[in-house]
Amino acid sequence: MITAENLTKRYGSKTAVDGISFQLAPGKVTGFLGPNGSGKSTTMRMAVGLDRPTAGTVTIDGKPFAQHKAPLRTVGAVLDAGATHPGRTGRAHLRVLAATHGISNKRVEEVIELTGLGEAARKRIKGYSLGMNQRLGIAAALLGDPAVLIFDEPVNGLDPEGVRWVRSMARQLAAEGRTVFVSSHLMSEMSQTADHLIVLGRGRIIADAPIAELLSSGEQRVLVRTEQIADLANALNTSGVSLEHLDAETLQVTGLDPRSIGRRALETGIVLHELTPQQSTLEDQYMKLTGDYVEYRSGGQNQEEAR
């Protein structure tokens, strides 16, 4: 369980994390979503004692990270996959970490197996691909069999196979009853991994809800096709309804359900060729939520990056 209360971090005049409170439940993947610079990494770093809050608290199972006697057995974190000793082999790196916590070499072999490091465990880390480094980071996080796992942007830069692997690993760890906290700036990524989302914008929480709830809270749009488009627009043009002309015969209606649209069309003698409810996508929801909170834009790169 991770609990943040009024958690705040300021760097000089810059407020990176602005008084946020949340509680993460075990047995779920909670996605931590927000544009670049919204404060995700800072929050995660404070959770594992790498940064000190300016105000407020963040605790793991009721205690700040630093007060846990055996941190590796409490929280497994992958915050910077590159933070290893490049001259060591993967196995040696894991053994050194394990030794600091009295964890057996048998467990080292188990996590090598679990993360599919396989033969790579015998090679020096400096020759690792990004994917192998990520697996090594996750292997290290799993060493102490912790109940809480924190992964900061774990799929950044991975190939599709690596992305799929991280996703299924996160799901599996949650299914085992662990608390899994995963950050990303991509809604598409989170929608395939997380059960619950905390959305951050400029250091503040702008949504904290199950994915299903975020989806259903979207305004319903309905696609309507008719040859009498001007008449239909007239018939539907009432307060709270917005109309967008998509082409000469197609209207997109927001603020009215399909049944009411059909009824109004019948009352005014308009023949409809199509009446289709459009599911609001999570991506739409994310854009709507974070639209005002983006710290900077970089030619659309904040959203769907090629993977």
Ligand SMILES: Nc1ncnc2c1ncn2[C@@H]1O[C@H](COP(=O)(O)OP(=O)(O)OP(=O)(O)O)[C@@H](O)[C@H]1O
């Ligand atoms: N050590 C630091 N000194 C000064 N400012 C910092 C420091 N670390 C982070 N910041 C600032 O705090 C804000 C939040 O950064 P943070 O890295 O937590 O965001 P993020 O949501 O993880 O973004 P990204 O996805 O880009 O990593 C940003 O404006 C960042 O520039």
